[in-house]
Amino acid sequence: MATITPSTAEIVRRSGAVPGADYLLEVEGVRKAFPGVLALDDVSFRLKRGHVHALMGENGAGKSTLMKIIAGVYTPDAGSFRLKGQEIRLTSPLDALRYGIAMIHQELNLMNFMTVAENIWIRREPLNAFGFVRHDEMRRRTLALFEQLDIPLDPESEIRDLSVANRQMVEIAKAVSYDSDVLIMDEPTSALTEREVGHLFKIIRTLKSQGKGIIYITHKMNELFEIADEVSVFRDGKFVGEHAAADVTRDDIIREMVGREITQMFPKEIVPIGETVLSVRDLSLAGKFHGVSFDLRKGEILGLAGLVGSGRSNVAETLFGVTPATAGTILVDGRELAVRNPGTAMTAGMAFLTEDRKETGCFLLLDIMANMQIALLRGGYATAGFVREREIQTLCLQQKARLRIRTPDLEEPIINLSGGNQQKVLIARWLMLRPKILILDEPTRGIDVGAKAEIHKLITELAGQGVAVLMISSELPEVLGMSDRILVMHEGRMTGIVDRKDANQVAIMDLASQ
Amino acid sequence: MATDISSASPPASAETPVAGRRRLPPELSILGVMIGMMLLFEALGWIFVGQSFIANPLRLKIMILQESEIGIIAVGVTQTIIMAGIDLSSGSVVGMTAMIAASLAQAADAPHAVYPGLTGLNPIFPVAAGLLCGLAVGVVNGWLIAYTKIPPFIATLGMMVSARGVADWYTNGQPIGNLTDSFADIGAGWWPVIIFLGVAFIFHIALRYTRYGKFTYAIGANPLAARVSGINVERHIVLVYMFAGLLSGLCGVVHTARAISGQAGVGMGFELDAIAAAVIGGTSLSGGVGRMTGTVIGAVILGILTSGFTFLNVDAHYQEIIKGGVIIAAVVADQYRQRRRKSV
Numbered sequence: 001m002a003t004i005t006p007s008t009a010e011i012v013r014r015s016g017a018v019p020g021a022d023y024l025l026e027v028e029g030v031r032k033a034f035p036g037v038l039a040l041d042d043v044s045f046r047l048k049r050g051h052v053h054a055l056m057g058e059n060g061a062g063k064s065t066l067m068k069i070i071a072g073v074y075t076p077d078a079g080s081f082r083l084k085g086q087e088i089r090l091t092s093p094l095d096a097l098r099y100g101i102a103m104i105h106q107e108l109n110l111m112n113f114m115t116v117a118e119n120i121w122i123r124r125e126p127l128n129a130f131g132f133v134r135h136d137e138m139r140r141r142t143l144a145l146f147e148q149l150d151i152p153l154d155p156e157s158e159i160r161d162l163s164v165a166n167r168q169m170v171e172i173a174k175a176v177s178y179d180s181d182v183l184i185m186d187e188p189t190s191a192l193t194e195r196e197v198g199h200l201f202k203i204i205r206t207l208k209s210q211g212k213g214i215i216y217i218t219h220k221m222n223e224l225f226e227i228a229d230e231v232s233v234f235r236d237g238k239f240v241g242e243h244a245a246a247d248v249t250r251d252d253i254i255r256e257m258v259g260r261e262i263t264q265m266f267p268k269e270i271v272p273i274g275e276t277v278l279s280v281r282d283l284s285l286a287g288k289f290h291g292v293s294f295d296l297r298k299g300e301i302l303g304l305a306g307l308v309g310s311g312r313s314n315v316a317e318t319l320f321g322v323t324p325a326t327a328g329t330i331l332v333d334g335r336e337l338a339v340r341n342p343g344t345a346m347t348a349g350m351a352f353l354t355e356d357r358k359e360t361g362c363f364l365l366l367d368i369m370a371n372m373q374i375a376l377l378r379g380g381y382a383t384a385g386f387v388r389e390r391e392i393q394t395l396c397l398q399q400k401a402r403l404r405i406r407t408p409d410l411e412e413p414i415i416n417l418s419g420g421n422q423q424k425v426l427i428a429r430w431l432m433l434r435p436k437i438l439i440l441d442e443p444t445r446g447i448d449v450g451a452k453a454e455i456h457k458l459i460t461e462l463a464g465q466g467v468a469v470l471m472i473s474s475e476l477p478e479v480l481g482m483s484d485r486i487l488v489m490h491e492g493r494m495t496g497i498v499d500r501k502d503a504n505q506v507a508i509m510d511l512a513s514q
Numbered sequence: 515m516a517t518d519i520s521s522a523s524p525p526a527s528a529e530t531p532v533a534g535r536r537r538l539p540p541e542l543s544i545l546g547v548m549i550g551m552m553l554l555f556e557a558l559g560w561i562f563v564g565q566s567f568i569a570n571p572l573r574l575k576i577m578i579l580q581e582s583e584i585g586i587i588a589v590g591v592t593q594t595i596i597m598a599g600i601d602l603s604s605g606s607v608v609g610m611t612a613m614i615a616a617s618l619a620q621a622a623d624a625p626h627a628v629y630p631g632l633t634g635l636n637p638i639f640p641v642a643a644g645l646l647c648g649l650a651v652g653v654v655n656g657w658l659i660a661y662t663k664i665p666p667f668i669a670t671l672g673m674m675v676s677a678r679g680v681a682d683w684y685t686n687g688q689p690i691g692n693l694t695d696s697f698a699d700i701g702a703g704w705w706p707v708i709i710f711l712g713v714a715f716i717f718h719i720a721l722r723y724t725r726y727g728k729f730t731y732a733i734g735a736n737p738l739a740a741r742v743s744g745i746n747v748e749r750h751i752v753l754v755y756m757f758a759g760l761l762s763g764l765c766g767v768v769h770t771a772r773a774i775s776g777q778a779g780v781g782m783g784f785e786l787d788a789i790a791a792a793v794i795g796g797t798s799l800s801g802g803v804g805r806m807t808g809t810v811i812g813a814v815i816l817g818i819l820t821s822g823f824t825f826l827n828v829d830a831h832y833q834e835i836i837k838g839g840v841i842i843a844a845v846v847a848d849q850y851r852q853r854r855r856k857s858v
Contacts, residue, residue: 363735
């Protein structure tokens with residue numbers, strides 16, 4: 001056989017019709033240890049051309065570590081790596097890109113003050129003879145790329161003006177622009193609305209038809225059956241099994257993921273509802289939402305549904321005083337409360353788990369204990385300013401046991417925990433205050449099935465103890481499964497409150513998009 | 515109350531430690547650098563000068579006295595840096611408070627006193643005036659940063675220029691002499707060192723064991739999360755800059771007492787040495803990380819460098835060049851350490 005020149009190889013590669021190698025990517029016997037943790041133990045993984053291969057597993061199961069190895073971020077301690085049948089070694093993410101492996105990170109890595117086109121072609125800008133960037137050419141290439149992927153964005157808009165969903169599109173376009181054969185998507189839908197997810201899936205199908213292989217990490221079961229061809233399950237750093245998506249059921253996968261049965265997805269218990277603790281009348285925040293009114297009672301879970309951008313999170317932030325209301329009244333236990341800052345809300349017995357764990361939740365540089373105790377310190381547990389460490393440590397250890405936070409000790413920096421465990425630490429922060437009113441904004445976003453079920457169970461228990469819960473979620477099944485009533489919002493307006501018995505996906509979506 | 519969701523036992527965690535590990539205080543490495551540096555100068559001393567660097571109490575005393583003044587303001591500057599801020603005004607505030615304290619500390623027989631009616635006062639007055647002026651400047655710094663939301667770098671840069679202006683304007687640049695003996699006693703003997711170590715100890719305790727300290731770290735690590743956790747972030751920022759200003763005032767008073775004269779140019783460049791001491795001591799400029807013990811060691815390292823080079827008769831220009839290199843090396847080492855920790 002004649003030697004294939006690089007350009008020929010390129011043409012063949014682009015045609016997507018390479019004979020031979022069944023598998024785009026084969027990884028065998030990968031092992032990776034971090035100080036104190038064996039993250040991957042003898043893991044194997046294969047990706048077929050033109051297929052979407054889903055990776056499932058609880059947080060900390062090793063999915064993300066494996067993906068980072070495939071994307072060249074980490075170097076494995078052991079294991080072999082074949083791309084289209086050829087043994088390769090990756091030393092950096094750039095190296096991986098050169099081989100045609102691109103990763104779309106969970107945390108989007110775009111430069112906010114630069115345009116869409118600049119972000120996509122960074123480091124590869126088309127230049128003229130003097131070394132200046134040819135913006136017209138860059139725009140042309142971007143538009144061509146967007147047309148291919150059916151992305152309706154202006155290449156000249158700045159990233160900071162785009163919604164999360166649109167940023168995601170830009171990330172995908174950027175990955176595709178490298179002519180990558182292997183695309184890794186790490187929970188691409190965690191911040192998207194249903195309609196946006198539909199668009200993303202359309203793009204994924206286009207990519208499939210072009211012969212690309214897609215590795216798809218997700219926690220959402222329904223997505224798995226909608227988009228994936230194969231699924232590999234991981235648990236505790238080990239490979240558990242590989243299946244064709246058509247051959248398995250949801251229960252099979254859950255069983256493999258957690259190594260035990262989860263009896264009930266939403267452990268909703270109907271508990272006696274007590275008197276009203278929180279009344280909101282015509283609450284408004286200029287430019288965000290207006291005229292929101294509802295009552296929240298003891299033991300009740302009020303779901304707050306709506307599309308991203310409908311003002312759900314703004315309502316929560318206003319209730320808690322992060323962004324004080326511009327009109328309307330808030331009554332706690334029948335008494336009017338002027339909520340000017342989070343401090344006043346906390347004094348009145350409110351607690352607020354924010355939507356974005358990294359931005360407004362965690363103190364990533366600090367240890368678990370510092371993260372857990374911070375809200376508690378405001379209201380006491382200090383003598384003449386000196387923090388009563390012993391007492392607080394006991395409380396923290398109780399929470400650690402109660403929420404089953406997986407960590408060797410409380411001095412561990414929170415950055416080293418998995419997403420689910422970080423979320424548990426933040427929930428513990430608020431539970432230590434023994435709140436009357438608990439506001440939860442996306443309490444289970446981006447965490448695994450096991451931790452999710454634990455958090456659902458916990459919310460149910462808290463309601464049973466008489467805590468009034470306001471829960472925001474983008475996942476309709478979660479809202480439907482957990483809530484006693486559901487308040488639906490659309491573009492800053494309240495479009496209705498639906499009772500549990502009348503609630504279903506159609507009714508909610510109807511109100512959310514009217 | 516248990517949150518069991520299964521009848522079976524939970525799966526073994528992937529995060530179970532494989533090997534036990536002990537956390538060593540992060541200052542240990544920097545302490546090692548300090549000791550290594552002393553031994554290096556000791557060895558170089560015997561080779562080039564034929565005498566001991568360490569076994570010379572007088573030299574050590576001068577070295578420690580010199581660094582005590584930097585150290586006092588470094589205690590404040592460290593806290594602003596932990597809170598993801600900075601204080602560039604500290605050196606100028608030293609100059610300004612030095613003049614103000616000196617003007618109220620003149621002896622009764624001083625010719626051409628600044629305030630002829632206010633001579634021979636009890637030293638409590640000049641000390642209080644110096645401290646209060648420093649504190650007031652700190653409050654202004656903090657207020658600007660907390661409520662107008664301008665970056666700390668800009669706010670304190672402006673204050674740095676203005677405070678130096680006040681120091682020069684105060685007596686049209688004339689030094690203030692003829693200070694009372696009782697005021698000069700504050701800067702005599704080991705007092706500057708005792709004051710430095712005293713404030714370092716107080717704020718070490720405050721940072722580690724009090725609510726004030728926990729809030730400072732929290733705001734430095736994530737101001738948004740701190741706000742949602744119910745911390746009055748604005749008020750705390752004012753508080754921290756207030757302490758920083760107060761410590762600059764204290765440094766101005768101590769320096770004036772030690773020099774027994776007030777000079778408008780005093781403290782020039784102190785702010786940079788103080789920042790260097792904090793950074794060498796492991797305080798991260800991006801906030802959330804840092805310890806007072808590290809800053810004390812950092813200040814001592816700066817002192818060893820100056821004193822060691824003088825001891826070896828190294829030209830002053832070379833001293834500065836090497837000092838700059840050491841500061842950069844400290845930050846590079848710190849970045850490296852942090853990156854290694856993050857990848858875990």
